[in-house]
Amino acid sequence: MSVEAAKGVETAIRVENLFCGYDRRPVLEDLSFDLRQGEMLGVIGPNGSGKSTLIRALTRILPLSRGRIALYGTPLQDYTVREIAREVAVIPQQTPVTFAFSSLDVVMMGRTPHLRRFRREGPEDREIAIEAMRRTDCLAFRDRPIHELSGGERQRVIIARALAQQPSILLLDEPTSFLDLNHQVEIFDLLRHVCARDGLAVLCVSHDLNLSSEYCHRLMMLKEGRIYTDGPPEHILTQGHIKAVFETDVTVIKSPYSGSPQIILKPGD
Amino acid sequence: MTMKRPLILVLTAVILFVACVFSMGVGAVYIPAGAVLQVLADNLWPGGTLETAKTATDTIVWEIRLPRTLLAVLVGAALASSGGVMQGFFQNPMADPYIMGISAGAALGATVAVTLDLQFWMLGLNAVSIAAFLCGLAVTMVVYAFSRRGGRVASTTLLLTGIAIGAMATSFTSYMLVMGGENQRQLLFWLMGSLSARRWDHVWMLVPYAAVGLTVVLVYARELNVLLLGDEQASQLGVHVERVKLILLTAAACLAAAAVSVSGIIGFVGLLAPHMVRLIVGPDYRILTPMAALAGALLLVLADLVARTAMAPAEMPIGILTTLLGAPFFLYLLHRQRRV
Numbered sequence: 001m002s003v004e005a006a007k008g009v010e011t012a013i014r015v016e017n018l019f020c021g022y023d024r025r026p027v028l029e030d031l032s033f034d035l036r037q038g039e040m041l042g043v044i045g046p047n048g049s050g051k052s053t054l055i056r057a058l059t060r061i062l063p064l065s066r067g068r069i070a071l072y073g074t075p076l077q078d079y080t081v082r083e084i085a086r087e088v089a090v091i092p093q094q095t096p097v098t099f100a101f102s103s104l105d106v107v108m109m110g111r112t113p114h115l116r117r118f119r120r121e122g123p124e125d126r127e128i129a130i131e132a133m134r135r136t137d138c139l140a141f142r143d144r145p146i147h148e149l150s151g152g153e154r155q156r157v158i159i160a161r162a163l164a165q166q167p168s169i170l171l172l173d174e175p176t177s178f179l180d181l182n183h184q185v186e187i188f189d190l191l192r193h194v195c196a197r198d199g200l201a202v203l204c205v206s207h208d209l210n211l212s213s214e215y216c217h218r219l220m221m222l223k224e225g226r227i228y229t230d231g232p233p234e235h236i237l238t239q240g241h242i243k244a245v246f247e248t249d250v251t252v253i254k255s256p257y258s259g260s261p262q263i264i265l266k267p268g269d
Numbered sequence: 270m271t272m273k274r275p276l277i278l279v280l281t282a283v284i285l286f287v288a289c290v291f292s293m294g295v296g297a298v299y300i301p302a303g304a305v306l307q308v309l310a311d312n313l314w315p316g317g318t319l320e321t322a323k324t325a326t327d328t329i330v331w332e333i334r335l336p337r338t339l340l341a342v343l344v345g346a347a348l349a350s351s352g353g354v355m356q357g358f359f360q361n362p363m364a365d366p367y368i369m370g371i372s373a374g375a376a377l378g379a380t381v382a383v384t385l386d387l388q389f390w391m392l393g394l395n396a397v398s399i400a401a402f403l404c405g406l407a408v409t410m411v412v413y414a415f416s417r418r419g420g421r422v423a424s425t426t427l428l429l430t431g432i433a434i435g436a437m438a439t440s441f442t443s444y445m446l447v448m449g450g451e452n453q454r455q456l457l458f459w460l461m462g463s464l465s466a467r468r469w470d471h472v473w474m475l476v477p478y479a480a481v482g483l484t485v486v487l488v489y490a491r492e493l494n495v496l497l498l499g500d501e502q503a504s505q506l507g508v509h510v511e512r513v514k515l516i517l518l519t520a521a522a523c524l525a526a527a528a529v530s531v532s533g534i535i536g537f538v539g540l541l542a543p544h545m546v547r548l549i550v551g552p553d554y555r556i557l558t559p560m561a562a563l564a565g566a567l568l569l570v571l572a573d574l575v576a577r578t579a580m581a582p583a584e585m586p587i588g589i590l591t592t593l594l595g596a597p598f599f600l601y602l603l604h605r606q607r608r609v
Contacts, residue, residue: 059505085507096360096499099552109495113507118488165506
């Protein structure tokens with residue numbers, strides 16, 4: 001079945017009975033869920049609950065021990081690395097920058113899965129990269145070396161790189177955990193905007209419950225490598241669930257801006 | 270850097286050519302540049318200035334100085350491009366072409382050949398060159414095989430394994446040097462790196478490796494750029510990381526081993542040339558690799574010129590010279606970098 005035809009089917013990623021881990025230590029156990037096209041799914045849970053492992057399994061960096069992952073109905077292992085990169089873009093926590101590439105160079109790297117060997121980037125690749133930078137509002141520093149940018153600016157460049165891949169699925173791995181508050185909001189606003197416009201399927205791993213609740217359509221809470229609960233934010237962010245998974249007492253209130261559930265921490269004695 | 274890329278490449282190539290012609294003129298017998306060019310033209314397009322019997326000038330330029338200069342060009346280009354690849358590969362600016370134990374392995378091979386007094390010739394090359402090439406590659410393969418875990422090779426493991434196995438090979442070499450016989454002077458000269466008394470055979474030995482190796486690292490320059498983001502991100506951008514790494518590593522190792530086998534161990538060129546070029550053209554390997562090759566060639570041609578003439582009629586091992594000049598420059602680079 002062609003990928004293009006399957007995209008109408010709505011289900012971007014289907015995970016069934018996934019087991020995955022490092023060496024003999026299982027991290028993810030018996031995960032099953034769907035990610036639909038146009039949906040923004042937040043994956044939350046404490047450290048070590050398997051959030052980042054999930055991203056690595058979904059990009060085939062980590063082999064599965066059991067179960068299956070399908071991309072638009074086709075098993076992930078039937079894709080080449082290049083084919084995966086044309087469908088799935090990843091925005092990492094941070095990007096190592098040992099050498100001084102310009103921002104535009106980095107965004108152009110997003111064209112890698114679309115280029116054949118011996119072919120240089122053409123004018124249309126450049127156009128796509130520039131357009132991606134315009135959309136993430138980082139065109140102003142296209143010639144500046146990436147290591148001179150602030151954390152927020154750099155992450156906008158990385159999002160532009162992901163858009164230059166022209167993916168249909170976006171995986172976010174704690175995209176704002178190293179950023180200041182203002183940049184966190186800015187980056188999530190941006191992500192929400194581009195995802196809605198392009199109808200991307202988004203899976204966002206984050207340890208920030210309030211941000212996840214504010215921006216995601218649906219939350220999936222992991223506990224010790226298993227899905228504890230999965231549903232719309234108002235069903236997931238409850239006092240009981242957070243007590244059970246994070247072992248923390250909180251109060252949940254409604255955001256005065258959007259009505260999304262937001263947690264208030266209760267300090268210990 | 271606003272200079273157009275093709276322009277800067279052509280400019281460097283022209284400088285290299287001028288340096289080569291000048292270098293071929295200098296020596297025990299001085300030959301003006303015009304005469305050098307005349308000899309080159311006569312030999313490349315025979316029949317032009319018909320039946321001039323082989324003059325002494327012709328012999329000196331064509332049989333002695335040209336192969337030596339070409340060898341400097343090839344060795345410099347091979348070491349510098351190999352070094353550039355290794356620096357990107359290991360994401361470590363300290364990496365050089367010898368990092369995977371190639372030099373240690375080559376030295377061991379050469380020492381074994383000299384100690385056992387191996388006397389075979391192959392393709393016009395003596396046992397020392399052949400043994401150095403094979404052992405250099407063999408050590409690299411052992412390092413690679415040893416670092417492989419479950420189909421993946423972590424760069425840090427590779428680096429440390431290279432250091433450990435290289436140290437072992439160096440110990441064997443030292444042992445044989447201490448226990449060895451009267452050929453030690455010849456061996457020491459080889460170990461220090463030299464281009465003296467090299468002939469066309471050496472050039473022809475190096476040409477295929479340099480050509481294939483350089484082509485491969487140029488073709489994979491874009492992937493190498495992406496690899497600088499780390500294995501995980503490179504893979505997420507569609508690069509078949511393990512395959513590309515193996516290809517690049519093989520190419521870089523062949524370049525370095527072939528260079529070492531004909532010239533001995535010439536230090537710092539492979540480390541410095543890519544660094545200097547990076548300061549001028551930036552980190553993009555699509556321009557960095559060809560520029561590093563040209564810069565390495567230029568460095569070695571100039572170094573060889575000094576090595577031949579500074580203590581004439583005696584000759585300095587070129588490896589001593591490159592290290593002597595290269596180390597302070599490297600310290601300067603480090604110092605500069607720390608201030609930024």
